Amino acid sequence: MWQDNLIKIEPYVAGEQPKKTDFIKLNANENPYPPSPKAAAAIRDFNAETLKKYPSSNAVPLVNAIAEREGLLPENVFAGNGTDDVLSLCFRAFFNSDKPIIFPDITYSFNTVWCDILNIPYETVPVDDNFNINPADYARPNGGVVIANPNAPTSIGRGLDFIREIVRNNRESVVIIDEAYVDFGGTTAVPLLREFDNLVITRTFSKSRSMAGMRLGWAMGSKEAVAAIYAAKDSMNSYPVDSIAQAAGVAAIKDEEYFQATLKKVIATRERLAAELRGMGFALPDSQTNFLFATHPKFSAKEIFEYLKMRDIYVRWFNKPKIDNYLRITIGTDEETNALISALSEFVKR
Ligand SMILES: *Cc1c(COP(=O)(O)O)cnc(C)c1O
Numbered sequence: 001m002w003q004d005n006l007i008k009i010e011p012y013v014a015g016e017q018p019k020k021t022d023f024i025k026l027n028a029n030e031n032p033y034p035p036s037p038k039a040a041a042a043i044r045d046f047n048a049e050t051l052k053k054y055p056s057s058n059a060v061p062l063v064n065a066i067a068e069r070e071g072l073l074p075e076n077v078f079a080g081n082g083t084d085d086v087l088s089l090c091f092r093a094f095f096n097s098d099k100p101i102i103f104p105d106i107t108y109s110f111n112t113v114w115c116d117i118l119n120i121p122y123e124t125v126p127v128d129d130n131f132n133i134n135p136a137d138y139a140r141p142n143g144g145v146v147i148a149n150p151n152a153p154t155s156i157g158r159g160l161d162f163i164r165e166i167v168r169n170n171r172e173s174v175v176i177i178d179e180a181y182v183d184f185g186g187t188t189a190v191p192l193l194r195e196f197d198n199l200v201i202t203r204t205f206s207k208s209r210s211m212a213g214m215r216l217g218w219a220m221g222s223k224e225a226v227a228a229i230y231a232a233k234d235s236m237n238s239y240p241v242d243s244i245a246q247a248a249g250v251a252a253i254k255d256e257e258y259f260q261a262t263l264k265k266v267i268a269t270r271e272r273l274a275a276e277l278r279g280m281g282f283a284l285p286d287s288q289t290n291f292l293f294a295t296h297p298k299f300s301a302k303e304i305f306e307y308l309k310m311r312d313i314y315v316r317w318f319n320k321p322k323i324d325n326y327l328r329i330t331i332g333t334d335e336e337t338n339a340l341i342s343a344l345s346e347f348v349k350r
Helices: 037-044 048-052 060-070 083-094 110-118 160-168 190-194 223-236 243-254 256-279 301-310 334-349
Strands: 077-080 101-104 122-125 144-148 175-178 199-204 217-220 291-294 327-330
Touching: 037 243, 048 243, 060 077, 060 217, 060 243, 077 083, 077 223, 083 110, 083 175, 083 199, 083 217, 083 223, 110 122, 144 160, 160 175, 160 190, 190 199, 217 223, 256 291, 256 334, 301 327, 301 334
Parallel strands: 101 122, 101 144, 144 175, 175 199
Antiparallel strands: 077 217, 199 217, 291 327
């Protein structure tokens, strides 16, 4: 039967996108603030006439702007249509060994989706009871390593020594550090690029730069590693970053002041919400991201999730082993956070 030949894969499930508009959406780690006004101006002033031409296929202006900001050369940067696109190209470019690639059992769930679709063997490595990743667990034969730092959905970030230990133990394979959340207080591995040519770091515009709808992300690595990502892209997809996204991306990268101001607001709200949640009896690790990962000793996460949904507040609950009693709560505006706090404080008093 032809159905036997259909793709057999468990797709990634994103946070719910309810049809109604009057609700508080804290379930996809989106930024509650708008993108840089300079990015908005770049879109508004974009000359539509230029759309008759194909975009710069290697996103040269965007790559140059990113390289300048990160203190790298353009040959060390690859830009793509969101980190998910960049990661998929990295998986194809780097993970061609017969040995399994390894990543934590609790981490970004796209890893397993890419491995399944690309037929890459993988093994997951358990995090400890406090959701910490033990770098010593990654000193074993593998075809590649993927670590999100700070990690999702745990919100825990680690320092340079942690990354250095993992990369030092893995000189025979590529180590990808996914820094989707690093701007919210994490430690970037960029300084280690000078020490290790098998380290590749990915970033996104979706979280800290408030541009999830635009689909922009990038990778940084040695010239040789980045050339392999270009080779993967040029051999299997012809989807460069479109011209409008490139223009908006350049403007966003150059607006450091707005970027820092937005981060400061999100971090201040995060710390306020963390304190309020602890006051209500929730337990949560210190977050270096734009979300909190919280559990309550008296109430099940599912019950709280459903109660909040009834109150039109959407947070993320994962029905998965080890984390099914936790909620992942994205940091919203102060107003949204106040609504969340008052709903939860009513709930815990019942
Ligand atoms: C959101 C997220 C991404 C994907 O970002 P996009 O650029 O929107 O594709 C990658 N990794 C982690 C850990 C994320 O949370």
